[in-house]
Amino acid sequence: MTRTPSSRPDEPAVVLSGVGYSYGRTPALEDASLTVAAGEVVAVTGPSGCGKSTLLMLAAGVLRAQAGRVQLAGQDLGSLGEADRARLRRREVGLVLQYGQLVPDLGVVDNIALPLLLEGRPPGDARRAATSWLERVGLELTGDERPGELSGGQAQQVAAARALVASPRLLLADEPTASLDPRAGRELLDLMVTTTRSSGGSVVLVSHDNTVAARADREVRLRAGRVAHEVGLA
């Protein structure tokens, strides 16, 4: 099945304009803006609780911005219903969350194949692609293992494979290498960036780790829910 991108190749992957979000009475983001160009790799850094993960979830359309505007692949997420945002997300976005994002009662291969199955790919094709990604992220597993049988690092590698399997135009990764040793972390990061970039996609990496940030073209620092400053790294 050939994926039909809903965005133009030169269009920014995601644009967040003055977005705000609060969890109850606790503000997480206030008036934050960020544009990620096509093919660009952006690192979002900052202290704990500054709103990095929330920014990522808003960019993916998982959370709906309470203030401001988010455009993903040229579409205003505020104007889309939940179902349309879900469809757009699975077509355009690969998402690696910090923890617990794997379905605990599915085997590793089924977990990786899930985005393709959701897109209606034939199960055989989806599983073959998933198995191939299992090898590409460097895991020597049978594929039948459950997430509960994996180490934290292995689970992150599986999550990365799942995010990459559908060749997303925007890869959003929250602390993608936090549980991996430095070498494995570097290799996974390289794989995520080169694979996404080779198909013209963009990457947003949320991390405390300076080596992760160093892999980006640009670093965006958040402080207390606002963009404190941006640093060009490339």
Add this chain to the structure above:
Amino acid sequence: MSTSDAARWPALWAIARTGALSSRTRSRVVALGSAGAGALLLTVLAVLRTPARPVPTGQEVVVVDTYYDPGFSPLVTSAEIRVGVLTGILLVTAAALALVGQALTTGSVRRRRTTRALGLVGVTPGELRAVSALALVRAGLAGGLLAAPLYLVLWAALGPAADPVFRLLPAIGWPDLLGWVVVVLACGGLAAAAGAVTGTARTWLPPLRWVVLGLVTALVAAVAAVPVLGTWDRRAGVAGVGLVVALLLALALTTGTGWAYHRAARLLRSGTAGAVLTAAGLTAAAGPIGTAAAVCLLAGLALGVSSTLLATTLATPVDSVYAGQLPGIALTATAAGSALLIALATATLGAVDDLATHRRTWAATAALGAEPELLHRVHARRLRIATVVPTTTGAAAGALLGTAVTGAGGELIPLTAAVVLSCVATTAGVVLGLSALVSTLLRGRLARAVDPHALRVA
């Protein structure tokens, strides 16, 4: 116990009272289920106190002449009909107990987290068990106490009828009081024991295959023993029916979880996104789904048997062997219907618990790009699998069993076939409708389960 150990109890009691080890809903369902089961057991004891004509012995077919005691309905005075009535009541009791069992397993993920956290700060497994038992013993005792007023309601409906032909229960007396005291103590004791068992992360269970093997052996032995003991003595047959029902329930409850895993494996092979997500849910909640399926199967079985008997009875001459049993069969069918409703409540409780305990998985799947409609379909399908399939299977098996028992042949064959088919179709339709209704009512909870806020914490 040392002084320092004793000093910890106020803190442990405070933990028990917070609901960390037993939520309010769990306690309420345990109390209500225990009250229902307790009241039904008091009813059984009362029915057994009514005078009954003994079951004739021997191999000959005896026309069941209903024995009219001047004070009571033939439903309870004819020993054979009484077996049907008692089987019906015990079926509903078993369903109520299964609901209690389902309630006991709810919130297990949250409880495990709490017990681990408490273990990390030095609370011993024994103390955890005690705290967990304390959290449930109140619910059990409350259920036992509530059994009396509930029984009084039943007694008011079935006991003091002006016409003795409708009177099923004797006057209230000291045996009822004694029975109630026993029910209160049993409910409290069993709830405490259940709390202690579910209070620690590690719960010992025998290997499933041995349980299954044991139950199957017991079932085969029971079936084989009935004709051997009494050369198909009718009294042994009556006792055998009760034993077989009890064993079937135990077998269904034991194998329900394995069946859920089996269904999940089959769905995984089909491989579509909906099937894969349904399979994941079946695996995650195999225990509650297995329990609900087991009760549905038995309720379906009872519906199938009683419908066929009812139809055959209505179609045969009034002086036939089955004619006198008509009210008993009708009452058993009513009991089977009630058991089915409790089974659906059991399935609903399992579904609600699944949404609460696995909300992170639901939220992560939604974040991956699964639309709300797909997730609703997945949730509805899980509920359908737990209810429609076992109930319909049970109804079909029951209808066939009923046909075999009545030995309906010749001119009754078309009628029996029509009854079997309509019983299965009606049961499937009703359960399908109720299951869809429950899924629709749970849409709000599903929306809360997929709330992305669940992704924020580990």
